[in-house]
Amino acid sequence: MDSWVAADNAEGPSRGARKRAAILEAAQQVFVAHGFVGASMDQVAATASVSKQTVYKHFSDKEALFREVVTNVVRARDGGIATDFLSTGDGPIGERLRSFARHFLKGVMQPNVLKLRRLVIGETGRFPELGQSFYDLGPKRAAQQLALALSDAAARQGLSLDDPQLAAEHLLSLILWIPLNQVMLLGDENSFTDAALDRYADVGVTAFLRAYGFADG
Amino acid sequence: MDSWVAADNAEGPSRGARKRAAILEAAQQVFVAHGFVGASMDQVAATASVSKQTVYKHFSDKEALFREVVTNVVRARDGGIATDFLSTGDGPIGERLRSFARHFLKGVMQPNVLKLRRLVIGETGRFPELGQSFYDLGPKRAAQQLALALSDAAARQGLSLDDPQLAAEHLLSLILWIPLNQVMLLGDENSFTDAALDRYADVGVTAFLRAYGFADG
Numbered sequence: 001m002d003s004w005v006a007a008d009n010a011e012g013p014s015r016g017a018r019k020r021a022a023i024l025e026a027a028q029q030v031f032v033a034h035g036f037v038g039a040s041m042d043q044v045a046a047t048a049s050v051s052k053q054t055v056y057k058h059f060s061d062k063e064a065l066f067r068e069v070v071t072n073v074v075r076a077r078d079g080g081i082a083t084d085f086l087s088t089g090d091g092p093i094g095e096r097l098r099s100f101a102r103h104f105l106k107g108v109m110q111p112n113v114l115k116l117r118r119l120v121i122g123e124t125g126r127f128p129e130l131g132q133s134f135y136d137l138g139p140k141r142a143a144q145q146l147a148l149a150l151s152d153a154a155a156r157q158g159l160s161l162d163d164p165q166l167a168a169e170h171l172l173s174l175i176l177w178i179p180l181n182q183v184m185l186l187g188d189e190n191s192f193t194d195a196a197l198d199r200y201a202d203v204g205v206t207a208f209l210r211a212y213g214f215a216d217g
Numbered sequence: 218m219d220s221w222v223a224a225d226n227a228e229g230p231s232r233g234a235r236k237r238a239a240i241l242e243a244a245q246q247v248f249v250a251h252g253f254v255g256a257s258m259d260q261v262a263a264t265a266s267v268s269k270q271t272v273y274k275h276f277s278d279k280e281a282l283f284r285e286v287v288t289n290v291v292r293a294r295d296g297g298i299a300t301d302f303l304s305t306g307d308g309p310i311g312e313r314l315r316s317f318a319r320h321f322l323k324g325v326m327q328p329n330v331l332k333l334r335r336l337v338i339g340e341t342g343r344f345p346e347l348g349q350s351f352y353d354l355g356p357k358r359a360a361q362q363l364a365l366a367l368s369d370a371a372a373r374q375g376l377s378l379d380d381p382q383l384a385a386e387h388l389l390s391l392i393l394w395i396p397l398n399q400v401m402l403l404g405d406e407n408s409f410t411d412a413a414l415d416r417y418a419d420v421g422v423t424a425f426l427r428a429y430g431f432a433d434g
Contacts, residue, residue, distance in 0.1 A: 118339060121339060121401045132402075139399075169394070170391055170421070178386045186345065186349065187341035187345035210428045211425070
Protein backbone atom coordinates (compact mmCIF):
# COMPACT_ATOMS: atom_id res chain seq x y z
CA MET A 1 0.00 0.00 0.00
CA ASP A 2 2.79 2.42 0.89
CA SER A 3 4.25 2.43 -2.59
CA TRP A 4 0.91 3.39 -4.12
CA VAL A 5 0.42 6.21 -1.68
CA ALA A 6 3.90 7.49 -2.42
CA ALA A 7 3.30 7.22 -6.17
CA ASP A 8 0.04 9.05 -5.80
CA ASN A 9 1.62 11.85 -3.81
CA ALA A 10 4.37 12.15 -6.39
CA GLU A 11 1.69 12.63 -9.06
CA GLY A 12 0.23 15.48 -7.03
CA PRO A 13 -2.97 15.65 -5.02
CA SER A 14 -5.11 16.78 -7.95
CA ARG A 15 -4.66 13.50 -9.79
CA GLY A 16 -5.54 11.52 -6.64
CA ALA A 17 -8.59 13.71 -6.12
CA ARG A 18 -9.68 13.25 -9.72
CA LYS A 19 -9.38 9.48 -9.42
CA ARG A 20 -11.31 9.51 -6.18
CA ALA A 21 -14.10 11.56 -7.79
CA ALA A 22 -14.18 9.20 -10.80
CA ILE A 23 -14.46 6.18 -8.48
CA LEU A 24 -17.32 7.79 -6.54
CA GLU A 25 -19.16 8.69 -9.75
CA ALA A 26 -18.70 5.14 -11.10
CA ALA A 27 -19.70 3.60 -7.78
CA GLN A 28 -22.93 5.60 -7.72
CA GLN A 29 -23.85 4.27 -11.18
CA VAL A 30 -22.96 0.70 -10.26
CA PHE A 31 -24.84 0.76 -6.94
CA VAL A 32 -27.95 2.25 -8.53
CA ALA A 33 -27.89 -0.27 -11.39
CA HIS A 34 -27.14 -3.42 -9.36
CA GLY A 35 -28.06 -2.68 -5.75
CA PHE A 36 -25.65 -2.91 -2.83
CA VAL A 37 -25.47 -6.71 -2.81
CA GLY A 38 -25.20 -6.97 -6.60
CA ALA A 39 -22.49 -4.33 -7.00
CA SER A 40 -18.83 -5.41 -7.00
CA MET A 41 -15.57 -3.52 -6.58
CA ASP A 42 -14.52 -5.02 -9.94
CA GLN A 43 -17.45 -3.35 -11.71
CA VAL A 44 -16.68 -0.04 -9.99
CA ALA A 45 -13.03 -0.25 -11.06
CA ALA A 46 -13.97 -1.08 -14.66
CA THR A 47 -16.57 1.71 -14.83
CA ALA A 48 -14.10 4.24 -13.40
CA SER A 49 -11.31 2.97 -15.70
CA VAL A 50 -8.94 2.42 -12.78
CA SER A 51 -7.43 -0.73 -11.28
CA LYS A 52 -9.15 -2.56 -8.48
CA GLN A 53 -6.11 -1.75 -6.31
CA THR A 54 -6.73 1.95 -6.86
CA VAL A 55 -10.33 1.54 -5.70
CA TYR A 56 -9.12 -0.21 -2.54
CA LYS A 57 -6.46 2.43 -1.98
CA HIS A 58 -9.20 5.04 -1.67
CA PHE A 59 -11.95 2.93 -0.04
CA SER A 60 -11.29 0.02 2.31
CA ASP A 61 -14.38 -1.99 1.34
CA LYS A 62 -17.74 -1.84 -0.47
CA GLU A 63 -19.49 -0.52 2.61
CA ALA A 64 -17.05 2.37 3.07
CA LEU A 65 -17.44 3.17 -0.63
CA PHE A 66 -21.22 3.15 -0.39
CA ARG A 67 -21.20 5.43 2.66
CA GLU A 68 -18.96 7.88 0.82
CA VAL A 69 -21.24 7.86 -2.24
CA VAL A 70 -24.20 8.68 0.00
CA THR A 71 -22.28 11.37 1.85
CA ASN A 72 -21.21 12.93 -1.42
CA VAL A 73 -24.64 12.97 -3.04
CA VAL A 74 -26.49 14.22 0.03
CA ARG A 75 -23.90 16.95 0.65
CA ALA A 76 -24.03 18.10 -2.98
CA ARG A 77 -27.80 18.11 -2.81
CA ASP A 78 -28.32 20.57 -0.02
CA GLY A 79 -24.91 22.17 0.25
CA GLY A 80 -25.40 25.07 2.58
CA ILE A 81 -29.08 25.66 1.82
CA ALA A 82 -30.08 25.64 5.46
CA THR A 83 -27.02 27.68 6.33
CA ASP A 84 -27.95 30.32 3.75
CA PHE A 85 -31.39 30.41 5.26
CA LEU A 86 -29.95 30.92 8.73
CA SER A 87 -27.55 33.64 7.65
CA THR A 88 -30.23 35.82 6.04
CA GLY A 89 -32.21 36.05 9.25
CA ASP A 90 -33.58 39.50 8.60
CA GLY A 91 -36.12 38.87 5.83
CA PRO A 92 -39.76 37.97 6.44
CA ILE A 93 -40.05 34.39 7.70
CA GLY A 94 -42.65 33.28 5.13
CA GLU A 95 -40.55 34.45 2.20
CA ARG A 96 -37.40 32.87 3.61
CA LEU A 97 -39.13 29.56 4.37
CA ARG A 98 -40.68 29.34 0.91
CA SER A 99 -37.32 29.97 -0.68
CA PHE A 100 -35.73 27.29 1.54
CA ALA A 101 -38.59 24.84 0.91
CA ARG A 102 -38.43 25.19 -2.87
CA HIS A 103 -34.69 24.61 -2.95
CA PHE A 104 -34.73 21.77 -0.48
CA LEU A 105 -37.60 19.92 -2.15
CA LYS A 106 -35.99 20.23 -5.58
CA GLY A 107 -32.74 18.90 -4.13
CA VAL A 108 -34.46 15.91 -2.52
CA MET A 109 -36.37 15.17 -5.73
CA GLN A 110 -33.33 15.04 -8.04
CA PRO A 111 -33.40 11.68 -9.84
CA ASN A 112 -29.94 10.60 -8.61
CA VAL A 113 -30.84 11.49 -5.01
CA LEU A 114 -34.13 9.59 -5.32
CA LYS A 115 -32.34 6.55 -6.77
CA LEU A 116 -29.91 6.55 -3.88
CA ARG A 117 -32.69 6.96 -1.32
CA ARG A 118 -34.50 4.02 -2.91
CA LEU A 119 -31.33 1.95 -2.74
CA VAL A 120 -30.68 2.84 0.91
CA ILE A 121 -34.25 2.03 1.92
CA GLY A 122 -34.21 -1.24 0.02
CA GLU A 123 -30.98 -2.46 1.61
CA THR A 124 -31.12 -1.02 5.10
CA GLY A 125 -33.18 -3.92 6.45
CA ARG A 126 -30.22 -6.20 5.79
CA PHE A 127 -27.51 -3.54 6.29
CA PRO A 128 -28.81 -1.05 8.85
CA GLU A 129 -25.61 0.98 8.86
CA LEU A 130 -26.06 2.00 5.20
CA GLY A 131 -28.82 4.48 5.92
CA GLN A 132 -27.09 6.23 8.80
CA SER A 133 -25.15 8.71 6.63
CA PHE A 134 -28.21 9.45 4.53
CA TYR A 135 -30.29 10.09 7.64
CA ASP A 136 -27.65 12.07 9.53
CA LEU A 137 -26.66 14.30 6.61
CA GLY A 138 -30.21 14.59 5.26
CA PRO A 139 -33.33 14.94 7.40
CA LYS A 140 -31.53 15.03 10.75
CA ARG A 141 -29.11 17.79 9.83
CA ALA A 142 -31.80 19.78 8.00
CA ALA A 143 -34.11 19.57 11.02
CA GLN A 144 -31.38 20.67 13.40
CA GLN A 145 -30.50 23.71 11.32
CA LEU A 146 -34.14 24.59 10.74
CA ALA A 147 -34.89 24.29 14.46
CA LEU A 148 -32.31 26.99 15.20
CA ALA A 149 -33.70 29.25 12.49
CA LEU A 150 -37.29 28.76 13.66
CA SER A 151 -36.37 29.48 17.29
CA ASP A 152 -34.75 32.69 16.20
CA ALA A 153 -37.73 33.67 14.00
CA ALA A 154 -40.17 32.84 16.80
CA ALA A 155 -38.27 35.00 19.27
CA ARG A 156 -38.36 37.93 16.82
CA GLN A 157 -42.16 37.58 16.52
CA GLY A 158 -42.63 37.19 20.28
CA LEU A 159 -43.89 33.60 19.81
CA SER A 160 -43.01 30.79 22.14
CA LEU A 161 -41.89 27.64 20.36
CA ASP A 162 -41.93 24.81 22.91
CA ASP A 163 -40.25 22.19 20.75
CA PRO A 164 -38.29 23.73 17.86
CA GLN A 165 -37.01 20.32 16.73
CA LEU A 166 -40.56 19.00 16.37
CA ALA A 167 -41.62 22.19 14.57
CA ALA A 168 -38.73 21.76 12.13
CA GLU A 169 -39.70 18.14 11.49
CA HIS A 170 -43.32 19.13 10.93
CA LEU A 171 -42.16 21.70 8.40
CA LEU A 172 -40.10 19.08 6.57
CA SER A 173 -43.08 16.69 6.69
CA LEU A 174 -45.36 19.25 5.07
CA ILE A 175 -42.82 20.07 2.36
CA LEU A 176 -41.56 16.59 1.47
CA TRP A 177 -44.06 13.84 2.20
CA ILE A 178 -46.59 14.13 -0.63
CA PRO A 179 -44.27 14.09 -3.66
CA LEU A 180 -41.57 11.97 -2.03
CA ASN A 181 -43.86 9.18 -0.86
CA GLN A 182 -45.54 9.09 -4.25
CA VAL A 183 -42.32 8.86 -6.22
CA MET A 184 -40.82 6.29 -3.82
CA LEU A 185 -43.80 3.95 -4.19
CA LEU A 186 -44.54 4.55 -7.87
CA GLY A 187 -40.97 4.63 -9.08
CA ASP A 188 -41.10 7.36 -11.70
CA GLU A 189 -38.36 9.81 -10.82
CA ASN A 190 -39.55 12.41 -13.31
CA SER A 191 -43.19 12.54 -12.40
CA PHE A 192 -43.20 16.10 -11.01
CA THR A 193 -42.52 19.34 -12.83
CA ASP A 194 -40.59 22.09 -11.06
CA ALA A 195 -43.82 24.09 -10.91
CA ALA A 196 -45.64 21.23 -9.18
CA LEU A 197 -42.81 20.90 -6.64
CA ASP A 198 -42.82 24.65 -6.00
CA ARG A 199 -46.51 24.45 -5.26
CA TYR A 200 -46.01 21.63 -2.73
CA ALA A 201 -43.26 23.68 -1.10
CA ASP A 202 -45.39 26.82 -0.94
CA VAL A 203 -48.58 25.25 0.40
CA GLY A 204 -46.54 23.22 2.89
CA VAL A 205 -44.98 26.39 4.26
CA THR A 206 -48.37 28.14 4.41
CA ALA A 207 -49.81 25.26 6.45
CA PHE A 208 -46.75 25.29 8.71
CA LEU A 209 -46.89 29.03 9.40
CA ARG A 210 -50.56 28.75 10.37
CA ALA A 211 -49.99 25.65 12.50
CA TYR A 212 -47.31 27.41 14.53
CA GLY A 213 -48.85 30.87 14.57
CA PHE A 214 -46.14 32.64 12.60
CA ALA A 215 -47.09 35.85 10.81
CA ASP A 216 -46.85 35.04 7.08
CA GLY A 217 -44.69 37.81 5.71
CA MET B 218 -55.13 -27.08 -15.01
CA ASP B 219 -58.79 -28.06 -15.22
CA SER B 220 -58.31 -31.25 -13.24
CA TRP B 221 -56.66 -29.35 -10.36
CA VAL B 222 -59.49 -26.85 -10.24
CA ALA B 223 -62.03 -29.65 -10.22
CA ALA B 224 -60.12 -31.50 -7.48
CA ASP B 225 -59.93 -28.33 -5.44
CA ASN B 226 -63.65 -27.68 -5.80
CA ALA B 227 -64.39 -31.26 -4.78
CA GLU B 228 -62.38 -30.72 -1.60
CA GLY B 229 -64.54 -27.72 -0.81
CA PRO B 230 -63.77 -24.02 -1.00
CA SER B 231 -62.36 -23.77 2.52
CA ARG B 232 -59.40 -25.98 1.67
CA GLY B 233 -58.66 -23.88 -1.43
CA ALA B 234 -58.91 -20.71 0.64
CA ARG B 235 -56.61 -22.16 3.31
CA LYS B 236 -54.00 -23.08 0.70
CA ARG B 237 -54.25 -19.65 -0.86
CA ALA B 238 -53.73 -17.99 2.53
CA ALA B 239 -50.76 -20.30 3.26
CA ILE B 240 -49.18 -19.39 -0.09
CA LEU B 241 -49.64 -15.67 0.57
CA GLU B 242 -48.15 -15.99 4.06
CA ALA B 243 -45.18 -17.97 2.69
CA ALA B 244 -44.72 -15.56 -0.20
CA GLN B 245 -44.56 -12.60 2.16
CA GLN B 246 -41.77 -14.30 4.13
CA VAL B 247 -39.85 -15.26 1.01
CA PHE B 248 -40.15 -11.81 -0.61
CA VAL B 249 -39.06 -10.03 2.57
CA ALA B 250 -36.10 -12.38 3.03
CA HIS B 251 -34.85 -12.48 -0.57
CA GLY B 252 -36.30 -9.43 -2.34
CA PHE B 253 -38.48 -9.56 -5.43
CA VAL B 254 -35.69 -10.58 -7.80
CA GLY B 255 -34.21 -13.13 -5.38
CA ALA B 256 -37.50 -14.83 -4.53
CA SER B 257 -38.61 -17.88 -6.53
CA MET B 258 -41.94 -19.67 -6.88
CA ASP B 259 -40.08 -22.85 -5.80
CA GLN B 260 -39.15 -21.27 -2.46
CA VAL B 261 -42.72 -20.07 -1.97
CA ALA B 262 -44.09 -23.55 -2.68
CA ALA B 263 -41.60 -25.18 -0.30
CA THR B 264 -42.29 -22.66 2.48
CA ALA B 265 -46.05 -23.10 2.08
CA SER B 266 -45.67 -26.91 1.90
CA VAL B 267 -47.60 -27.09 -1.36
CA SER B 268 -46.58 -28.10 -4.86
CA LYS B 269 -45.33 -25.51 -7.33
CA GLN B 270 -48.36 -26.36 -9.48
CA THR B 271 -50.65 -25.34 -6.63
CA VAL B 272 -48.88 -21.98 -6.39
CA TYR B 273 -49.36 -21.43 -10.12
CA LYS B 274 -52.99 -22.51 -9.89
CA HIS B 275 -53.66 -19.58 -7.52
CA PHE B 276 -51.21 -17.01 -8.94
CA SER B 277 -50.22 -16.81 -12.59
CA ASP B 278 -46.68 -15.47 -11.99
CA LYS B 279 -44.36 -13.96 -9.40
CA GLU B 280 -45.59 -10.45 -10.11
CA ALA B 281 -49.25 -11.36 -9.59
CA LEU B 282 -48.27 -13.10 -6.35
CA PHE B 283 -46.36 -10.08 -5.14
CA ARG B 284 -49.25 -7.72 -5.93
CA GLU B 285 -51.59 -9.96 -3.98
CA VAL B 286 -49.23 -10.06 -0.97
CA VAL B 287 -49.14 -6.26 -0.96
CA THR B 288 -52.90 -5.99 -1.35
CA ASN B 289 -53.43 -8.41 1.49
CA VAL B 290 -51.05 -6.75 3.94
CA VAL B 291 -52.16 -3.20 3.21
CA ARG B 292 -55.84 -4.17 3.47
CA ALA B 293 -55.30 -5.98 6.76
CA ARG B 294 -53.37 -3.01 8.06
CA ASP B 295 -56.01 -0.35 7.78
CA GLY B 296 -59.15 -2.39 7.29
CA GLY B 297 -61.96 0.05 7.62
CA ILE B 298 -60.18 2.55 9.85
CA ALA B 299 -60.99 5.49 7.64
CA THR B 300 -64.48 4.16 7.14
CA ASP B 301 -65.02 3.92 10.89
CA PHE B 302 -63.84 7.46 11.18
CA LEU B 303 -66.30 8.59 8.51
CA SER B 304 -69.23 6.74 10.04
CA THR B 305 -68.87 8.34 13.47
CA GLY B 306 -69.17 11.82 12.07
CA ASP B 307 -70.84 13.29 15.14
CA GLY B 308 -67.98 13.38 17.65
CA PRO B 309 -65.58 16.32 18.06
CA ILE B 310 -63.18 16.47 15.10
CA GLY B 311 -60.00 16.64 17.23
CA GLU B 312 -60.90 13.54 19.19
CA ARG B 313 -61.89 11.61 16.06
CA LEU B 314 -58.76 12.62 14.17
CA ARG B 315 -56.47 11.66 17.06
CA SER B 316 -58.13 8.28 17.29
CA PHE B 317 -57.77 7.79 13.53
CA ALA B 318 -54.15 9.02 13.56
CA ARG B 319 -53.09 6.69 16.38
CA HIS B 320 -54.60 3.65 14.68
CA PHE B 321 -53.34 4.53 11.24
CA LEU B 322 -49.78 5.27 12.35
CA LYS B 323 -49.58 2.03 14.36
CA GLY B 324 -50.86 0.12 11.32
CA VAL B 325 -48.26 1.71 9.01
CA MET B 326 -45.48 1.05 11.54
CA GLN B 327 -46.13 -2.68 11.95
CA PRO B 328 -42.87 -4.50 11.20
CA ASN B 329 -44.35 -6.63 8.40
CA VAL B 330 -45.89 -3.57 6.73
CA LEU B 331 -42.58 -1.69 7.03
CA LYS B 332 -40.67 -4.63 5.54
CA LEU B 333 -43.05 -4.74 2.60
CA ARG B 334 -42.85 -0.98 2.08
CA ARG B 335 -39.05 -1.25 2.10
CA LEU B 336 -39.22 -4.04 -0.46
CA VAL B 337 -41.60 -2.12 -2.73
CA ILE B 338 -39.48 1.02 -2.59
CA GLY B 339 -36.29 -0.93 -3.25
CA GLU B 340 -37.67 -2.72 -6.32
CA THR B 341 -40.00 -0.16 -7.84
CA GLY B 342 -37.22 1.56 -9.78
CA ARG B 343 -36.79 -1.66 -11.80
CA PHE B 344 -40.45 -2.81 -11.54
CA PRO B 345 -42.61 0.32 -11.38
CA GLU B 346 -45.86 -1.64 -11.34
CA LEU B 347 -45.01 -3.26 -7.98
CA GLY B 348 -45.71 -0.13 -5.97
CA GLN B 349 -49.04 0.70 -7.57
CA SER B 350 -51.16 -1.50 -5.28
CA PHE B 351 -49.29 -0.28 -2.21
CA TYR B 352 -49.84 3.33 -3.22
CA ASP B 353 -53.46 2.93 -4.34
CA LEU B 354 -54.59 0.94 -1.31
CA GLY B 355 -52.43 2.87 1.15
CA PRO B 356 -51.83 6.63 1.02
CA LYS B 357 -54.10 7.33 -1.96
CA ARG B 358 -57.15 5.58 -0.54
CA ALA B 359 -56.56 6.97 2.95
CA ALA B 360 -56.28 10.51 1.58
CA GLN B 361 -59.47 10.14 -0.45
CA GLN B 362 -61.47 8.92 2.53
CA LEU B 363 -59.99 11.53 4.82
CA ALA B 364 -60.75 14.29 2.32
CA LEU B 365 -64.45 13.41 2.47
CA ALA B 366 -64.43 13.35 6.26
CA LEU B 367 -62.58 16.66 6.47
CA SER B 368 -64.97 18.34 4.02
CA ASP B 369 -67.86 17.20 6.14
CA ALA B 370 -66.23 18.36 9.39
CA ALA B 371 -65.33 21.72 7.83
CA ALA B 372 -68.91 22.27 6.69
CA ARG B 373 -70.16 21.54 10.21
CA GLN B 374 -67.79 24.15 11.64
CA GLY B 375 -68.64 26.69 8.93
CA LEU B 376 -65.08 26.55 7.58
CA SER B 377 -64.26 26.64 3.89
CA LEU B 378 -61.80 23.97 2.82
CA ASP B 379 -60.57 24.88 -0.67
CA ASP B 380 -58.65 21.69 -1.36
CA PRO B 381 -59.80 18.80 0.86
CA GLN B 382 -57.46 16.35 -0.89
CA LEU B 383 -54.44 18.52 -0.10
CA ALA B 384 -55.62 18.98 3.48
CA ALA B 385 -55.92 15.22 3.86
CA GLU B 386 -52.42 14.71 2.48
CA HIS B 387 -51.04 17.36 4.83
CA LEU B 388 -52.67 15.53 7.73
CA LEU B 389 -51.08 12.26 6.65
CA SER B 390 -47.73 14.05 6.24
CA LEU B 391 -47.86 15.39 9.78
CA ILE B 392 -48.81 12.01 11.23
CA LEU B 393 -46.52 9.72 9.28
CA TRP B 394 -43.35 11.39 8.04
CA ILE B 395 -41.18 11.69 11.14
CA PRO B 396 -41.26 8.08 12.38
CA LEU B 397 -41.68 6.51 8.94
CA ASN B 398 -38.78 8.32 7.28
CA GLN B 399 -36.55 7.53 10.25
CA VAL B 400 -37.35 3.83 10.28
CA MET B 401 -37.10 3.54 6.49
CA LEU B 402 -33.60 5.04 6.43
CA LEU B 403 -32.27 3.52 9.66
CA GLY B 404 -33.79 0.09 9.21
CA ASP B 405 -34.82 -0.77 12.77
CA GLU B 406 -38.47 -1.74 12.61
CA ASN B 407 -38.87 -1.76 16.38
CA SER B 408 -37.37 1.60 17.18
CA PHE B 409 -40.58 3.29 18.35
CA THR B 410 -42.73 2.41 21.35
CA ASP B 411 -46.51 2.66 21.05
CA ALA B 412 -46.38 5.67 23.36
CA ALA B 413 -43.89 7.43 21.10
CA LEU B 414 -46.08 6.75 18.06
CA ASP B 415 -49.17 8.01 19.87
CA ARG B 416 -47.34 11.22 20.60
CA TYR B 417 -46.40 11.71 16.94
CA ALA B 418 -50.03 11.08 16.01
CA ASP B 419 -51.36 13.54 18.60
CA VAL B 420 -48.96 16.41 17.89
CA GLY B 421 -49.44 15.89 14.15
CA VAL B 422 -53.19 16.27 14.53
CA THR B 423 -52.77 19.35 16.75
CA ALA B 424 -50.59 21.01 14.11
CA PHE B 425 -53.07 20.05 11.38
CA LEU B 426 -56.11 21.47 13.23
CA ARG B 427 -54.32 24.78 13.75
CA ALA B 428 -53.05 24.90 10.18
CA TYR B 429 -56.57 24.51 8.79
CA GLY B 430 -58.40 26.52 11.43
CA PHE B 431 -60.46 23.67 12.90
CA ALA B 432 -61.71 24.03 16.46
CA ASP B 433 -59.83 21.42 18.49
CA GLY B 434 -62.56 19.60 20.32
